[in-house]
Amino acid sequence: MTLSTAMTAPSSKRAHFGLLLFTVALVLAPWIVGHAGGNTWVRTLDFALLYIMLALGLNIVVGYAGLLDMGFIAFYAVGAYLAALLSSPHLLQQFPALVALLPAGMHTSIWLILPLAALLAAGCGVVLGAPTLRLRGDYLAIVTLGFGEIIRILLRNLDRPVNITNGPKGIAQVDPVQLLGVNLARTQELFDLRLPSVYLYYYLFAALVLLILFACIRLERSRIGRAWMAIREDEEAAEAMGLDTRRLKLLAFAIGAAFGGVSGALFASFQGFVSPESFSLNESIAVLAMVVLGGMGHIPGVILGCVLLAALPEALRASMGPLQQALFGQVLMDPEIIRQLFYGLALILAMLYRPAGLWPVKAGGAR
Amino acid sequence: MGLMVFMDAFIQQLLNGLMSGSLYALVALGYTMVYGILRIINFAHGDVLMIGAMVGLSVIRLLQAIWPALPAVLVLVLATLIAMVFCALLAVVIERVAYRRLRHAPRLAPLISGIGVSLLLQTAAMLVWTRNPQMFPQLLPLEPIEILSGESGHAAVTNSTALTTIAVALIVMVALLVLVERTRFGRAMRAVAENPQVASLMGINPNRIIVLTFAIGGGLAALAGIMMASNYGSTHFYMGFLPGIKAFTAAVLGGIGNLKGAMLGGLLLGLIEALGTGYLGAATGGVFGSNYQDVFAFIVLIAVLVFRPSGILGERLAARA
Amino acid sequence: MSTPVLHIDQVNKHFGGVAALSNVSLNIQPGEIYGLIGPNGAGKTTLFNVMTGLYSPDSGRFQLDGKDYQPTAVHQVARAGIARTFQNIRLFNAMSALENVMVGRHVRTRNGLWAALSRHRIAREEEAQTREWAHRLLEYVGMSGFANYRADTLSYGHQRRLEIARALATEPRLLALDEPAAGMNASEKVQLRGLLEKIRDDGHTLLLIEHDVKLVMGVCDRISVLDYGRVIAQGTPEDVRRHPAVIQAYLGASAHV
Numbered sequence: 038m039t040l041s042t043a044m045t046a047p048s049s050k051r052a053h054f055g056l057l058l059f060t061v062a063l064v065l066a067p068w069i070v071g072h073a074g075g076n077t078w079v080r081t082l083d084f085a086l087l088y089i090m091l092a093l094g095l096n097i098v099v100g101y102a103g104l105l106d107m108g109f110i111a112f113y114a115v116g117a118y119l120a121a122l123l124s125s126p127h128l129l130q131q132f133p134a135l136v137a138l139l140p141a142g143m144h145t146s147i148w149l150i151l152p153l154a155a156l157l158a159a160g161c162g163v164v165l166g167a168p169t170l171r172l173r174g175d176y177l178a179i180v181t182l183g184f185g186e187i188i189r190i191l192l193r194n195l196d197r198p199v200n201i202t203n204g205p206k207g208i209a210q211v212d213p214v215q216l217l218g219v220n221l222a223r224t225q226e227l228f229d230l231r232l233p234s235v236y237l238y239y240y241l242f243a244a245l246v247l248l249i250l251f252a253c254i255r256l257e258r259s260r261i262g263r264a265w266m267a268i269r270e271d272e273e274a275a276e277a278m279g280l281d282t283r284r285l286k287l288l289a290f291a292i293g294a295a296f297g298g299v300s301g302a303l304f305a306s307f308q309g310f311v312s313p314e315s316f317s318l319n320e321s322i323a324v325l326a327m328v329v330l331g332g333m334g335h336i337p338g339v340i341l342g343c344v345l346l347a348a349l350p351e352a353l354r355a356s357m358g359p360l361q362q363a364l365f366g367q368v369l370m371d372p373e374i375i376r377q378l379f380y381g382l383a384l385i386l387a388m389l390y391r392p393a394g395l396w397p398v399k400a401g402g403a404r
Numbered sequence: 405m406g407l408m409v410f411m412d413a414f415i416q417q418l419l420n421g422l423m424s425g426s427l428y429a430l431v432a433l434g435y436t437m438v439y440g441i442l443r444i445i446n447f448a449h450g451d452v453l454m455i456g457a458m459v460g461l462s463v464i465r466l467l468q469a470i471w472p473a474l475p476a477v478l479v480l481v482l483a484t485l486i487a488m489v490f491c492a493l494l495a496v497v498i499e500r501v502a503y504r505r506l507r508h509a510p511r512l513a514p515l516i517s518g519i520g521v522s523l524l525l526q527t528a529a530m531l532v533w534t535r536n537p538q539m540f541p542q543l544l545p546l547e548p549i550e551i552l553s554g555e556s557g558h559a560a561v562t563n564s565t566a567l568t569t570i571a572v573a574l575i576v577m578v579a580l581l582v583l584v585e586r587t588r589f590g591r592a593m594r595a596v597a598e599n600p601q602v603a604s605l606m607g608i609n610p611n612r613i614i615v616l617t618f619a620i621g622g623g624l625a626a627l628a629g630i631m632m633a634s635n636y637g638s639t640h641f642y643m644g645f646l647p648g649i650k651a652f653t654a655a656v657l658g659g660i661g662n663l664k665g666a667m668l669g670g671l672l673l674g675l676i677e678a679l680g681t682g683y684l685g686a687a688t689g690g691v692f693g694s695n696y697q698d699v700f701a702f703i704v705l706i707a708v709l710v711f712r713p714s715g716i717l718g719e720r721l722a723a724r725a
Numbered sequence: 726m727s728t729p730v731l732h733i734d735q736v737n738k739h740f741g742g743v744a745a746l747s748n749v750s751l752n753i754q755p756g757e758i759y760g761l762i763g764p765n766g767a768g769k770t771t772l773f774n775v776m777t778g779l780y781s782p783d784s785g786r787f788q789l790d791g792k793d794y795q796p797t798a799v800h801q802v803a804r805a806g807i808a809r810t811f812q813n814i815r816l817f818n819a820m821s822a823l824e825n826v827m828v829g830r831h832v833r834t835r836n837g838l839w840a841a842l843s844r845h846r847i848a849r850e851e852e853a854q855t856r857e858w859a860h861r862l863l864e865y866v867g868m869s870g871f872a873n874y875r876a877d878t879l880s881y882g883h884q885r886r887l888e889i890a891r892a893l894a895t896e897p898r899l900l901a902l903d904e905p906a907a908g909m910n911a912s913e914k915v916q917l918r919g920l921l922e923k924i925r926d927d928g929h930t931l932l933l934i935e936h937d938v939k940l941v942m943g944v945c946d947r948i949s950v951l952d953y954g955r956v957i958a959q960g961t962p963e964d965v966r967r968h969p970a971v972i973q974a975y976l977g978a979s980a981h982v
Binding site: 279 | 837
């Protein structure tokens with residue numbers, strides 16, 4: 038028995054149709070959601086898209102290759118801090134000598150930041166993976182958890198002796214994304230439509246989600262994708278069939294990390310600042326929950342998991358407060374607490390009753 | 405002169421290290437026993453420690469409220485015993501609900517389930533004891549005890565809480581070893597730890613042993629939790645996370661599944677941490693000091709798993725079905 | 726005498742104080758089915774594992790098709806040309822039968838990351854060839870209707886055949902089967918025998934570890950018998966059957982086979 042069900046993707050036609058449907062939904066979503074709940078809800082969608090990018094990356098590591106990474110958020114952090122360092126005044130403030138080199142200030146274009154973030158994160162993935170990917174599953178989980186924590190502690194403390202990360206205060210004044218001269222942090226007028234910043238970012242993120250999605254679908258049905266799944270199912274048998282499992286695992290790790298890094302860089306530009314506390318174990322667990330609960334190894338399931346779990350805090354905040362007021366006359370449980378309660382229960386129940394997730398690929402029998 | 409200072413610092417760090425090491429050892433025992441039999445990392449174990457400290461705190465408050473005349477030491481002892489029993493039961497429930505059905509599932513399943521339990525325990529703690537750190541009363545005499553090291557008059561300083569911690573931990577560890585190696589129950593435990601199927605053929609009920617193993621682990625975690633809270637003066641809903649990870653590191657360091665290994669690993673890790681951060685801090689003028697303390701444990705973890713995954717004293721894992 | 730497909734010379738392996746293999750030598754000629762038998766604990770599995778890179782021998786020489794061959798990593802073994810099946814069937818359970826065999830093609834194909842992402846023409850061709858090859862292999866072992874079945878939903882007999890198909894997909898010089906008849910009933914064994922002979926008749930070379938002596942005597946061209954890590958007899962089934970050492974090892978001195 039394995040945690041995920043049949044990898045065998047549905048026929049190409051169904052997949053393409055699904056992709057089309059998803060794209061349509063993606064394009065329309067902010068308008069529907071914005072109409073219902075205003076800009077705050079669209080902002081939630083933006084974060085949901087970032088989570089989808091992260092989860093698709095983690096899905097390659099956990100869902101395809103079967104490697105439990107509990108410190109995945111470290112790659113997100115690396116991407117975010119790189120973006121922050123490359124497009125905020127911080128480095129110039131710390132190292133005045135650089136000002137002479139960059140008189141116009143540190144404003145790296147997003148087109149350069151994204152590939153750099155992907156490369157740096159992938160590099161970290163390789164450095165972490167090289168000595169550790171041969172460990173058995175649960176040990177790997179703890180090691181990656183440790184790595185995630187090390188990154189967080191480093192980010193918090195690398196303000197001495199040389200101030201690189203600005204410690205617990207984080208780095209602020211990170212440039213927003215400038216696309217073809219358009220500043221995404223300002224509302225823009227386009228074809229008579231007023232597009233607030235959250236909508237602009239939404240479509241940027243959506244485009245990247247589609248790109249990453251496309252890559253994942255292609256990978257899933259390729260020689261490499263099959264190799265990953267063989268490793269997940271039975272690593273020793275895969276080796277006996279000639280698969281260089283070490284290289285393949287490193288590849289999965291690196292690609293997953295790269296997606297994480299890209300997502301992180303976008304996050305930094307979106308939010309305008311980064312601080313170490315955004316990259317804690319809780320975040321790693323949240324992304325893991327999205328992958329596991331949604332349907333490990335199954336892209337539609339993963340996306341579903343993201344949307345549900347990303348929307349959850351907002352939904353809870355909107356509903357639980359008033360609900361408790363009505364029932365008890367006061368708010369007994371902070372929505373944050375309810376969210377964590379929900380996560381905990383969901384993980385346990387999922388493992389006990391639906392280990393393949395909410396939306397696994399249909400299993401068994403002739404297709 | 406420099407040597408004296410060095411020695412004082414050494415003894416001070418040694419004492420600190422022994423104290424935290426004793427705690428790690430107690431918690432590591434729980435991890436190692438469970439992993440040895442079931443090959444499951446009980447991710448919730450660190451949070452059981454936290455619940456133990458919290459429950460102890462509540463019992464202390466209760467006793468102090470309804471029975472103010474009771475001597476402080478007795479309050480502490482009672483609170484500890486009650487917390488230990490509570491956590492033993494809690495661990496049993498956790499095994500039954502979150503792990504039992506997943507014994508033959510792929511290894512990621514119980515790990516994820518354990519993460520879920522961990523979240524639940526933290527949530528429960530947040531609800532009952534709020535998210536703020538709670539002050540934990542110092543029930544043992546607080547006067548510093550000086551350990552003089554030579555004519556220089558410099559002293560390493562400790563207190564009765566720390567010394568009691570070390571002493572109690574040692575006594576408990578010895579008692580556990582006696583239990584495991586000299587009693588009938590201990591023999592049954594060892595049999596199940598080696599091969600549950602064969603043990604059941606010999607008439608031992610592996611489930612009962614597994615349940616008892618979890619219970620003992622839970623009790624030890626509670627003990628460690630209360631001692632930790634006594635030493636540091638506070639409890640907090642997240643206090644179990646780091647000690648949990650470090651204790652697991654200690655268990656692997658000593659050799660997973662190996663009781664003596666867990667004890668050795670715990671003490672060793674405590675010492676490495678204390679001496680490491682102490683000297684690193686001194687060497688770098690405080691730049692890389694105690695704020696990197698946790699990184700030490702993680703580095704040890706990664707180093708052990710990469711270079712010597714079977715640990716110092718070797719692994720002891722049950723034969724798989 | 727042509728170059729043996731597999732030439733093993735004076736292989737030794739011990740674990741602690743126990744000599745698992747002592748000076749074991751054998752040659753497997755092209756196009757034959759070679760059997761490896763012996764009582765429990767004789768060292769058959771150890772020899773198998775040494776050959777396939779799971780253990781490293783203390784001493785000894787291996788040659789595959791006349792070239793020296795030193796399996797240091799398990800995954801290099803299939804690349805070099807030895808494909809194996811497992812005693813306790815190790816398929817990729819969540820994958821379909823077709824996909825299992827397609828994974829077998831991995832070692833003879835090349836599509837990498839760029840090929841996966843871009844699906845350029847050559848990549849698509851290779852993918853189509855892989856699929857085609859896998860379908861043909863499934864047909865070859867008599868499983869053409871089951872291509873899309875999840876591997877763990879197949880019957881035991883089918884799973885065994887799937888494992889063989891997967892191993893054949895690696896285009897091995899030597900197909901090494903670890904107790905392929907384990908758990909089979911009499912009629913399944915007859916079918917297995919037919920399949921093995923078909924594979925041999927189509928030009929492949931096979932090595933078989935088996936406990937079922939009758940099957941081995943019936944299907945193998947030549948046999949080595951191991952006992953306590955040593956080769957005690959070697960030759961055709963006829964030779965081996967009569968060999969006193971073999972009779973003694975299996976049945977005790979006074980038995981007749």
